[in-house]
Structures are given as structure tokens and as C-alpha cells.
Amino acid sequence: MQNNHQQMARSKQYNEQEVIEKATALFWEKGYEGTSVRMLEKEMGINQFSIYASFGNKRGLFLECIQCYKKRLKGIISTLEASKDGLGGIKQYFYDFVAFSKENGIKKGCLVSNTVNELGPDSDAQLMQELMKFSGEIHTLFRDKLKQDPTKDMETIERQGHYLLGSMLGLSLVSKVFTQKQIADYIETIFSNL
Template identity: 30%
Template sequence: MGRVKEFDRDHVLHQAMLVFWRKGYEATSIPDLLAAMKLSRSSLYETFTDKETLYVEAIEHYKRTRQSKRDLLTNAKSAREGIRAYFERHIAAAFDEALPGGCLVTNAATDMDSPDEQVRKLIQDRFESLERAFYELLERGQQTGEIDSSKDIRFLALLLLNLNHSINVVAKVNKDKARIVDMMEKVIEML
């Protein structure tokens, strides 16, 4: 009979997520993960099989724990309010010193030279899902007359997706939060 696991899976996944988020997949070593997760090598491999599987699970954990920001788009009373609320929370997180820089998904997309197919699919799904959430909110805005019907909301949704990911990258190298907030306001004015 095998030994009963004596750790909280969500907690150790959260610790692994933070290491991958801070260092990236390539630079994260198994000893880094073992130290952060406070697991033995055998427990790590018995539970997660290998580093790649753990990475995929860490990205899934990230998606689950960061969903509330997306809900700001889905539950918004108006397009502009929803987009502003989303980006205000997004910018606050991007500049939060208690969190690793940027966004785990953006980092994953930019850090891996040739991402594994499963990781690439996760990233692609995340990008498409966010673009779709922006599009649906903009579409509601057009239906209510808040967004001019002549605006190309497919283009605007893609622009907002790119703004989202560029904030993650810029926040890692330029700590001028006011400049990013100003950029967000200018984009909202375009709507």
C-alpha cells in the first residue's frame, strides 16, 4: 500500500505557478520547484509526472485563480465601464510588487522558443477566450448604442487583447504606471 500524500495539491500548484511565473519554464529547475513546493522529488514525480505536466497544471491553476478579472467584462453594465474596470485591475496586478512580473500566460508565450503543443494550445485558448470576451462586450456596447455601430469591433477586440499583453511586457521593464493608465484611457476614448 502506497503512502498517503500529505500536502495540499492546490497549495503546491500555487507555489509551482509562482516559480514558473517568476523564472519562466526554461529557467525553472526541478530543485527550484522542490524548494518552493516543499516536496520530495518522488512526491513531485508521483503527483505531476514531470516538469512539463506540472507547468501545464500550473497554467491551468493560474487560469482558475485569475478568472475574476474576466468576470468584469462578462458582468459589466456598460462596455466602457467593463473595459475600464478590467484594465484597472489588470494594471494593478501588473505593477503589484507582491506578484511576479507581468502575467504567467504572456510570459509563457514570450519565454518559450518552441512551446510544447499542449502549452501552445493553452496559451492560444487563453488569448482567444480573452479576445472573445472583449468582442462580446463591445458587441453589447454597439447594441445599446454606447459604441458607434461603424466601429470595427473585431479590430477593437484584437487591439484590447494586444493592449492587455503589452501591459504585461511593459510593466516588467518600465515601472511608470501612470503612463500605462494614460494609454488605457486613450484606447477607451477610441471606442
């Protein structure tokens, strides 16, 4: 009987994907450091024991949230991947990202950029590695799209890829505070310089 009770205690009484999505939204809005385990308990609707049993700790949960965030971004990334317009496709990605970052009327910017800015390079190595891996994937995608212009040499493509990635970091910030017109002006200015 006791063995049966132990098995029942271990079974999850919640949908893991659903609680990860709730945690992702909270981290995205409040930041990694600004989100306490108590806040996660309340938002996710599960207790601290369940969080630790399922994810190990707050960092483990956050790493799952980064994967969830990537899946949510997949739609606009897929649009960019399919684009045959090179620079025009990247520009559309910037606009699509702004719409994505304002989901549910909350101006949240980019979860990855927000966290990199919040934690800095000397923080948790595993977290930073995962965040930088994601940034590297976006940079590679930008480079691939820039290669669609046969007039660009590899040095120019590399330089412009870094410029666009840096501009995305800036877009994450301005999308939280600028008006729609100011954001459009920012994006148009970025691309007028290429």
C-alpha cells in the same frame, strides 16, 4: 505488511492545491524555462519524485499552474463579464489586471503572456495550445463587451478585439517596468484610440 507500506509510500503528504499555487507563483516570477525542477522542489516543499508522481513532469505541473492562474484571475474576469459598460468594462479590466499582476508587491505581468513571449510559437504544442486557448477566451470576452455598442459593426468589433488583446500583451510587459502614471497613460491612450 509490504503492501501496506507501498500504500503509505503513495499517499500524499502535502496539499496539492497549495503546492500548485506555490509552483504557479514561481513560474510567474521566473518563467517556464527559468524555473528548474530543483527550484520547484524547494519552493513547493516536496521532492522531485513527488512532482513526477503527481504531475508527470514539469510540463504537466505547468499545465496545472495555468488552470490555477485562470482560477485566480476569475475575480477580475467575472467583474468584466458582469459589466454592462462595454468598453468601460474592458478598460476597468485593464486596471484590475495591473493590480492583480502586482500582487505581493512583485511586478510579474501576465503568466500566459510571459510564457508565450518566452517560448514562442515553435515550442511545445500542448503548452502553446493551452496558452492560446486562454488568450482566445479573453478575446471572445472583449468582443462580447464591444458588441454592447450598437454603433459598431462586426468587422470593427473583430478588429478592436484583436487590438485590445494585443494591447493586453503590451500591458503585461509595461506593468513590469513602468511607473503607475506611465501605466495609466498607456491604458488611457489605448482606449482613446477606440
